[in-house]
Amino acid sequence: MIAVQGVPLVDFLLLGALLxxxxxxxxxxxxxxxxxxxxxxxxxxxxxxxxxxxxxxxPRGGDRGQxxxxxxxxxxxxxxxxxxxxxxxxxxxxxxxxxxxxxDMRG
Amino acid sequence: xxxxPPCVGSCSEFPRLPxxxxxxxxxxxxxxxxxxxxxxxxxxxxxxxxxWLVPLLALLGYVGHVFLGQRAxxxxxxxxxxxxxxxxxxxxxxxxxxxxxxxxxVSVPWLSMGGINVPMGFSIGPLQAVMLTMxxxxxxxxxxxxxxxxxGDIRYNRFxxxxxxxxxxxxxxxxxxxxxxxxxxxxxxGLCSYLLIGxxxxxxxxxxxxxxxxLVTRIGxxxxxxxIWWCFTLxxxxxxxxxxxxxxxxxxxxxxxxxxxxxxxxxxxxKSAQVPLQIWLPDAMAGPTPISALIHAAxxxxxxxxxxxxxxxxxxxxxSALFWVGLVGAVSAFIPATIACVQTDIKKVLAYSTISQLGxxxxxxxxxxxxxxxxxxxxxxxxxxxxxxxxxxxxxxxGTQNMHEMGGLWKKQxxxxxxxxxxxxxxxxxxxxxxxxxxxxxLAAAYVSPDPVFYWLGTVAAGLTAYYMTRVVLMTFFGSxxxxxxxxxxxxSPAVMVxxxxxxxxxxxxxxxxxxxxxxxxxxxYIKPDVGLxxxxxxxxxxxxxxxxxxxxxxxxxxxxxLLRSPLxxxxxxxxxxxxxxxxxxSVVTYVLGLGPSFVIGAFDRxxxxxxxxxxxxxxxWLGRMCRRLSVGNAQAYMLTIAVAVVIGLVALQFQAMGG
Numbered sequence: 004m005i006a007v008q009g010v011p012l013v014d015f016l017l018l019g020a021l022l023x024x025x026x027x028x029x030x031x032x033x034x035x036x037x038x039x040x041x042x043x044x045x046x047x048x049x050x051x052x053x054x055x056x057x058x059x060x061x062p063r064g065g066d067r068g069q070x071x072x073x074x075x076x077x078x079x080x081x082x083x084x085x086x087x088x089x090x091x092x093x094x095x096x097x098x099x100x101x102x103x104x105x106x107d108m109r110g
Numbered sequence: 111x112x113x114x115p116p117c118v119g120s121c122s123e124f125p126r127l128p129x130x131x132x133x134x135x136x137x138x139x140x141x142x143x144x145x146x147x148x149x150x151x152x153x154x155x156x157x158x159x160x161x162w163l164v165p166l167l168a169l170l171g172y173v174g175h176v177f178l179g180q181r182a183x184x185x186x187x188x189x190x191x192x193x194x195x196x197x198x199x200x201x202x203x204x205x206x207x208x209x210x211x212x213x214x215x216v217s218v219p220w221l222s223m224g225g226i227n228v229p230m231g232f233s234i235g236p237l238q239a240v241m242l243t244m245x246x247x248x249x250x251x252x253x254x255x256x257x258x259x260x261x262g263d264i265r266y267n268r269f270x271x272x273x274x275x276x277x278x279x280x281x282x283x284x285x286x287x288x289x290x291x292x293x294x295x296x297x298x299x300g301l302c303s304y305l306l307i308g309x310x311x312x313x314x315x316x317x318x319x320x321x322x323x324x325l326v327t328r329i330g331x332x333x334x335x336x337x338i339w340w341c342f343t344l345x346x347x348x349x350x351x352x353x354x355x356x357x358x359x360x361x362x363x364x365x366x367x368x369x370x371x372x373x374x375x376x377x378x379x380x381k382s383a384q385v386p387l388q389i390w391l392p393d394a395m396a397g398p399t400p401i402s403a404l405i406h407a408a409x410x411x412x413x414x415x416x417x418x419x420x421x422x423x424x425x426x427x428x429x430s431a432l433f434w435v436g437l438v439g440a441v442s443a444f445i446p447a448t449i450a451c452v453q454t455d456i457k458k459v460l461a462y463s464t465i466s467q468l469g470x471x472x473x474x475x476x477x478x479x480x481x482x483x484x485x486x487x488x489x490x491x492x493x494x495x496x497x498x499x500x501x502x503x504x505x506x507x508x509g510t511q512n513m514h515e516m517g518g519l520w521k522k523q524x525x526x527x528x529x530x531x532x533x534x535x536x537x538x539x540x541x542x543x544x545x546x547x548x549x550x551x552x553l554a555a556a557y558v559s560p561d562p563v564f565y566w567l568g569t570v571a572a573g574l575t576a577y578y579m580t581r582v583v584l585m586t587f588f589g590s591x592x593x594x595x596x597x598x599x600x601x602x603s604p605a606v607m608v609x610x611x612x613x614x615x616x617x618x619x620x621x622x623x624x625x626x627x628x629x630x631x632x633x634x635x636y637i638k639p640d641v642g643l644x645x646x647x648x649x650x651x652x653x654x655x656x657x658x659x660x661x662x663x664x665x666x667x668x669x670x671x672x673l674l675r676s677p678l679x680x681x682x683x684x685x686x687x688x689x690x691x692x693x694x695x696x697s698v699v700t701y702v703l704g705l706g707p708s709f710v711i712g713a714f715d716r717x718x719x720x721x722x723x724x725x726x727x728x729x730x731x732w733l734g735r736m737c738r739r740l741s742v743g744n745a746q747a748y749m750l751t752i753a754v755a756v757v758i759g760l761v762a763l764q765f766q767a768m769g770g
Contacts (some may be wrong), residue, residue: 031750039746102745109743 015056022049036093036100040086047079157200157207158214161234161285164197164242165295168278175271186267187257190274191250197281198246205239209631215287215351228348233287236631237484241284241416244488247617248408248495249277251610255499256400258606259506263398269309273404276302280409284416288348289338292420296334296381296413300327303410307397319396326390330380334417337373341424354423364429371424371431374417375438382414384442384472388465389696392689395457399502402457406464407495415471415487422480436476436559440567442469447574451581452686455511456501459582463537464494466571470552473568479555481633485625486548493536493545493618500530500611503603504586508596513585515593522600527587529611534583536618538576538652544621546649551625551638553648558639573651580659589664 026049029042051072058068094100171193179186217231234242253273260269279298286292308320342348345356357367378384383391391411395402405411418425418435425431443466450462467490474483503526504519505511520527536543539550549572556565591597602608629636662670673679688694 027753031746031753105745106743109741 012056012060015052015060019049019052019056022046022052025049034101034103036090036102036105037087039102040083040090043086044079044083047075051075157203158212158234159216160200161204161214161238161242162216162232164200164246165278165281165285167193167197167200168274168281172271172275172278175267175274179267179271182267184257184261184266187253187270190270190277191253191257193274194246194250194253194277198243198250201239201242201246204234205243208234208236208239217287217349226346228290229288230291231287232285232291233351234285237419238284240484240488240628240631241412242281244491245277245280245284245408245412248491248614249273249280249404251613252400252404252408252495252499255403255502255607255610256398258604259400259502260398265309269306269398272302272305272309273401276306276404276409280413283413287350289341289350289353290348292350292417293334293338296331296377296417299381299410299413300324300331303327303394303405306401306405307394309397309401313396316396319393323390323394326387327380330377330387330414333373333375333380334377337370337377340370340373350420353421354427357424358427367424367428368431371421371428372434374421374424375431375435378414378417378472379438380414381417382411382468382472383465384414384438384468385445385465386692386695388442388446389689389693391465392458392461395455395461399457399498399505402461403495403498403502406461406498407491411464411468412487412491415468415475415483418472418475419480419484422475425475426478432476432478433561434476436473436556436561436564439469439472439474439476440556440564442466443473443571444469444567444574447571447578448682448686449689450578451574452683453578454513456504456513456516456582456586457498457511459513459578460494460497460501463575463578464490466575467494467537469571470549470568473556473564474552477552477555477559477561477564479552479636481629481636482548482551482555482638484632485628486545486552488628489536489544489548489618489621492614492621493533493543496529496611496614496618497533497537499607499614500526500533503607503611504530506603506607507600509599510593510596513582515596516586516591517589517593518587518591518597519600520587522597523587523602525602525608525611529615530587531583532615532619534579538579538656539572539648540576540652541649542622543619544617547622547625549648550645551629554639554641554645557641557644569648569651572648573655576652576655577659580656581663584659584663 023046026042026045026047029045030039031042033039033042054068054072054075056068058064058066058072061068090100093105097105168190171190174189174193175186179189182189213233213235215231215233217229219227220230221228253270256270256273260266263269276299279295279302282295283292283299286295304320304324307323308317311317311320338348341353341357344360344362345353347353347356357370380387391406394405397405425435446462446465446469450459450466453459453462467486471483471486471490474480474486504516504523507523507526508516508519510516532543536545539546541547553565553568553572556568559565629638662673674683685691
């Protein structure tokens with residue numbers, strides 16, 4: 004196992020967890036739809052850090068973790084494209100992208 | 111009470127044919143020409159093997175009515191008439207063959223599953239040939255008559271279609287060699303009687319009469335169905351030819367045999383309108399008069415008597431079943447005869463006389479004289495069809511069925527009156543009319559039976575028959591006209607109605623000549639019991655009945671009214687007028703037996719079955735209302751739920767890992 008310039012694995016994991024929490028907080032607390040989408044992006048990238056770090060540190064890890072990370076990037080790009088398109092439609096139809104005001108599906 | 115049939119050979123009209131197609135393996139033909147030369151055997155087989163064609167022709171006539179009848183206008187009646195005429199020609203040919211002793215029983219495999227083989231087929235013997243000839247002849251002339259009677263009816267074609275289907279059902283029942291086909295045909299008759307009794311359904315009373323006929327006969331049908339089912343579970347066969355032998359081979363206890371025979375008899379009681387299920391027949395007068403003729407002569411009610419004759423070996427095996435057949439017959443001969451004496455509707459008198467005459471047939475079967483019962487069935491078919499058609503002619507002309515408005519019609523309707531009187535003489539069993547010979551044969555057999563009460567009930571009923579028929583003839587055709595309007599309006603019916611009357615009058619008068627021949631054909635070994643001068647006792651009663659009626663109904667009205675005031679006459683008069691309270695009793699039975707359980711079952715259905723179903727629905731509604739609150743419509747709330755759930759899941763996993 005080769006540490007990256009003396010940085011242990013747990014530091015990467017802590018960074019990933021911290022970043023995930025930031026993203027989650029943004030997704031849950033912000034009322035702007037675009038900010039929520041950005042929060043989701045941050046969460047996805049926090050996961051990416053974990054994947055790459057494990058791929059580097061774990062024995063027999065190989066390149067699979069990095070391949071997963073690339074997948075996640077690709078899916079995130081698609082998700083952002085669809086999500087932003089929806090935000091644009093909502094903004095056109097309603098003149099707002101405040102998430103609290105889009106609650107037609109209330110039971 | 112054990113009833114020993116006085117005849118020895120009356121079983122021999124059911125020769126134990128080899129069980130053709132019993133295993134459903136192949137279609138086989140059994141032909142037993144008694145003394146036919148070798149070359150004739152083939153011809154005999156050929157004609158009898160066409161037996162299935164007779165009902166099929168009638169069915170084709172029905173199909174013609176259904177698909178082409180509307181276009182053919184008033185000529186559509188010819189579909190049925192031609193089909194039945196062809197069937198009659200074929201039947202006569204077959205009758206000629208069966209005189210030579212030929213018979214046939216053909217089966218083809220039909221239903222085969224799990225070791226149960228039910229073949230389908232027909233059989234023609236002397237009994238079947240005689241019945242086919244009678245049914246096709248009578249119904250053919252009824253249809254010809256109907257062309258005149260039903261002229262201009264709004265459902266003309268539908269009427270003829272139903273009549274033809276009705277006859278097809280009867281013919282199928284006659285030729286069927288197994289219970290399945292027989293029961294199917296039996297039910298077709300039930301359906302057609304419903305449709306035809308309710309032909310003029312614009313009047314709700316007619317619809318009710320049709321429903322009553324259908325439901326009351328259904329009580330009998332349930333019994334018949336149970337009997338058939340019981341036979342099948344015991345012997346695994348529906349074949350008429352094989353059933354008696356198979357049942358005998360099982361050595362069943364007497365009670366079982368009695369029960370089977372009486373269940374089958376219950377079907378006959380319903381269909382043949384015997385006491386206590388006779389209440390539907392008088393109401394069936396709601397149908398057009400030709401239908402009354404058809405139901406009362408050729409089809410429906412004859413089917414019940416035929417059923418008993420067809421399964422006669424089963425009745426002979428059961429120790430006391432024949433006693434009950436005789437008892438029901440004797441009671442049914444007597445009670446309706448008394449009711450017929452006080453009816454004022456000409457059709458109602460004939461309806462009650464039909465029940466009475468059917469009672470004679472059952473009485474004949476019950477005392478072991480099967481051939482006498484069938485002989486009376488034949489003669490009755492001719493003279494009762496004649497009487498109904500003649501009555502129809504009167505109604506057609508007079509525009510009323512109430513005899514109190516008729517009188518003196520002899521001058522206006524000579525042909526109708528003459529044929530009606532011939533029919534009445536035959537019904538009253540006056541020699542040399544056909545009815546005398548057949549009724550005489552039944553009563554002679556009843557006299558030598560161990561239960562003399564049968565004989566005396568039948569003999570008194572014979573006197574009553576003469577009384578009420580004399581009364582009808584006098585009130586309708588003689589005396590002075592009671593209603594000027596009716597008398598003015600009356601006229602002789604068109605030829606298409608009169609000719610069938612004349613044609614039917616011939617066998618009604620002369621069929622007695624064939625008594626010896628038919629006896630030889632149906633029961634070769636049977637010798638009519640010699641009862642000496644006792645033979646003429648029923649005739650004496652009939653003459654007494656005639657004289658009494660003549661004295662009463664040529665006397666002034668005031669004398670009859672005075673007679674009614676004496677309590678000795680008034681009490682039975684009320685009893686007869688109220689139909690012996692059978693309809694009331696029927697209502698009570700219906701209420702107690704029908705409505706009581708219905709109420710319990712209804713409550714069970716409403717509160718338990720429906721309650722369970724409604725509870726399921728309510729539960730789902732309540733759950734839905736609860737779950738609805740979770741949908742707050744805020745995307746972030748959903749996300750929070752997911753996040754919290756994931757955290758809880760992770761913590762649980764962690765605990766599990768530490769604990770495990």
